[in-house]
Amino acid sequence: MERYPNVKYCGFVPDAQTFMSLARVIAIPSISGGGIQIKTLDAIASGSQIVATTVAMRGILDYPSAIEIADEPEYFARSLIEFLALDDVENERTKLLDNRLTWSVLRRENFYRSVKDAINSMELNQNTYKVDLAVNKSRQK
Secondary structure, three states: OOOOOOOOOOOOOOOHHHHHHOOOEEEEOOOOOOOOOHHHHHHHHHOOEEEEOOHHHOOOOOOOOOOEEOOOHHHHHHHHHHHHOOOOHHHHHHHHHHHHHHHHHHHHHHHHHHHHHHHHHHHHHHHHHHHHHHHHHHHHO
């Protein structure tokens, strides 16, 4: 770590969520991999500013607008520095938490609505099938 004197290595922390919530900005510079990473969801829930690559956000549709997507190294670095320079961190964190809570609630409501619509559609299709089957059986007699 001598190469980066302003970086403090913390090793394992007892509570990752608490640790991330203390960060002024969280960098998620993933450039490969598959599926949704729990650490990305944890970072979103932390209320901290986030700079992430497109790969880091894979599988997360309609993520909160406050997340800065930066795929170019220079833009990624500039975004981190800009977030670190913010003066009113606590006020900004409150806005981010509100934004992410709204995002989370809307995602859950949309999911529940989609499941309900799918069930209703299946019931409708199943009832239609039963009616068609009954009509076909009566025609066979």
